[in-house]
Amino acid sequence: MAENNEYKVEVRHLYKNFGSLEVLKDCNFNVKRGEFICVVGPTGCGKTTFLNLLTCLLEPTSGEILIDGKPANPKKHNLAFVFQEPTAYPWLTVRKNLGYCLSLKHLPKQEIAARVENIARLMGLSADLDRYPSELSTSTEQKVVIGRAFAMNPDLLLMDEPYGQMDIKTRFYLEDEVVRIWKELHSTVLFITHNIEEAVYLADRILILSQKPASVKEDVVVDLPRPRDINSPEFVRLRSYVTDQIKWW
Amino acid sequence: MNTNQEKLTKAIARERKHIKNKSRNLLFTSIISIVVLLALWELSVQLGWITTRFFCAPSEVLNALIEKLTNRAPDGATLPVHILSSMKISMIGFLMAVLIGTPLGLLMGWYKPVDKFIRPAFNLIRPIPAVGWIPLMIVLLGIGLAPKVFIVFLSAFVAVVLNSYAGIKLTNRAMINVSKTCGASNFTIFRRVGIPSAMPMVFTGWKVGLGLSWSTLVAAEMLASNDGLGYMILAGRQFMRVNLIMVGMLTIGVIGLILFALLNWLEK
Numbered sequence: 001m002a003e004n005n006e007y008k009v010e011v012r013h014l015y016k017n018f019g020s021l022e023v024l025k026d027c028n029f030n031v032k033r034g035e036f037i038c039v040v041g042p043t044g045c046g047k048t049t050f051l052n053l054l055t056c057l058l059e060p061t062s063g064e065i066l067i068d069g070k071p072a073n074p075k076k077h078n079l080a081f082v083f084q085e086p087t088a089y090p091w092l093t094v095r096k097n098l099g100y101c102l103s104l105k106h107l108p109k110q111e112i113a114a115r116v117e118n119i120a121r122l123m124g125l126s127a128d129l130d131r132y133p134s135e136l137s138t139s140t141e142q143k144v145v146i147g148r149a150f151a152m153n154p155d156l157l158l159m160d161e162p163y164g165q166m167d168i169k170t171r172f173y174l175e176d177e178v179v180r181i182w183k184e185l186h187s188t189v190l191f192i193t194h195n196i197e198e199a200v201y202l203a204d205r206i207l208i209l210s211q212k213p214a215s216v217k218e219d220v221v222v223d224l225p226r227p228r229d230i231n232s233p234e235f236v237r238l239r240s241y242v243t244d245q246i247k248w249w
Numbered sequence: 250m251n252t253n254q255e256k257l258t259k260a261i262a263r264e265r266k267h268i269k270n271k272s273r274n275l276l277f278t279s280i281i282s283i284v285v286l287l288a289l290w291e292l293s294v295q296l297g298w299i300t301t302r303f304f305c306a307p308s309e310v311l312n313a314l315i316e317k318l319t320n321r322a323p324d325g326a327t328l329p330v331h332i333l334s335s336m337k338i339s340m341i342g343f344l345m346a347v348l349i350g351t352p353l354g355l356l357m358g359w360y361k362p363v364d365k366f367i368r369p370a371f372n373l374i375r376p377i378p379a380v381g382w383i384p385l386m387i388v389l390l391g392i393g394l395a396p397k398v399f400i401v402f403l404s405a406f407v408a409v410v411l412n413s414y415a416g417i418k419l420t421n422r423a424m425i426n427v428s429k430t431c432g433a434s435n436f437t438i439f440r441r442v443g444i445p446s447a448m449p450m451v452f453t454g455w456k457v458g459l460g461l462s463w464s465t466l467v468a469a470e471m472l473a474s475n476d477g478l479g480y481m482i483l484a485g486r487q488f489m490r491v492n493l494i495m496v497g498m499l500t501i502g503v504i505g506l507i508l509f510a511l512l513n514w515l516e517k
Contacts, residue, residue, distance in 0.1 A: 056430075057426055074432035079431070080430065080431075085421075089442070089445070090446075104433045158430075
């Protein structure tokens with residue numbers, strides 16, 4: 001297979017069946033280094049299955065996922081995952097939470113401490129380092145989870161509707177935070193959402209999945225300047241275009 | 250600080266004081282219940298509602314308790330000796346149950362094969378009440394320390410295992426997945442996610458186990474012993490000393506209460 005250094009992630013002919021139920025059918029796409037990709041699709045089309053395959057929580061029925069040209073493997077690659085529900089470990093302080101994945105990777109203590117300080121500064125969590133998640137608000141807790149993911153300097157950061165359950169204000173705020181940190185750290189992000197406005201606001205590129213069995217139906221490039229204005233005509237046009245693509249399959 | 254904030258601070262202070270008063274009133278209610286119970290008890294004896302041949306007033310129990318602190322008659326040991334002997338057995342049995350039962354429950358909850366291997370035997374033993382083991386244990390191990398420790402151990406063990414098992418089963422899937430995507434091995438996830446998240450339930454198991462071990466102990470001592478609180482109660486019956494029986498019962502109650510409070514405090 002031809003090595004192509006431009007691509008961080010290559011997904012080729014990905015199939016996933018649960019028994020006789022076809023969930024994914026011939027998914028193909030590439031992600032460039034440092035790209036911010038949003039994945040949208042109709043409800044229940046297998047978005048979460050799709051993510052679980054990428055993080056190797058599930059085995060694909062056939063096809064392959066390559067990261068830097070090698071099959072994805074959580075032991076070798078730095079994959080980070082931000083889930084829909086809050087997953088900050090309640091028995092660890094914010095400091096320990098932020099460093100948790102790094103300590104799983106057996107990084108030296110000083111290195112972890114330095115990275116935790118850095119990410120806490122970026123996310124505005126420095127004052128909360130010694131507090132427990134239960135003492136924080138929901139949005140701050142989610143910031144801890146996002147910080148924990150970014151702290152790994154992940155090869156690929158996967159986010160599964162991380163703002164699904166948040167109110168609009170928190171959502172806008174955290175969306176801006178993610179974009180800011182993504183730019184600062186040059187990470188590669190794959191962001192799953194069912195909120196089209198969110199997708200158009202965040203993404204360099206939007207992958208639209210079809211109804212089950214899902215495959216990549218369309219690949220929409222969003223080249224609007226950042227920070228984006230959700231009321232600009234361009235933005236509105238793209239948003240309604242993507243909406244139509246999802247509605248009429 | 251502007252006036253609005255000041256008002257708010259004052260309102261909060263008032264509210265706090267209100268809550269404090271309320272909880273003080275509730276404490277008062279609890280005290281009253283104990284006082285009423287004691288008063289009824291005392292009165293029932295003083296007014297001759299119950300014959301004193303088989304029953305005695307709290308004041309007399311208190312006298313007997315003070316006397317028993319130093320007097321060996323009629324059962325051959327003072328109250329502190331009995332308490333010490335009982336405490337020793339229940340603590341050894343309880344600690345063994347915690348040390349063996351907690352890891353076992355956690356491993357069963359996490360690793361399917363361990364569960365499948367242990368569960369049939371565990372489920373077979375579980376319905377046999379700890380007290381049901383007493384005759385067999387007396388035959389096997391005599392009436393020394395060992396049979397009683399074993400029986401106490403057994404009663405606490407079941408509660409500890411079941412709660413640890415349930416606790417680790419409830420571990421949040423997403424929290425496990427976070428570690429998995431970081432490439433952590435199953436054992437690492439067990440150690441760093443499973444165990445800490447099971448801790449509240451594990452602690453509940455310890456608390457239930459402690460209560461059970463204390464109450465089973467008394468039963469064990471009544472059948473196979475020559476010291477301990479259970480033995481003292483039994484001796485009280487044999488010598489027709491109702492006050493001794495009631496001293497024993499009260500001591501068991503109070504110590505159980507203290508142990509429970511201690512564990513509650515430790516949990517915090």
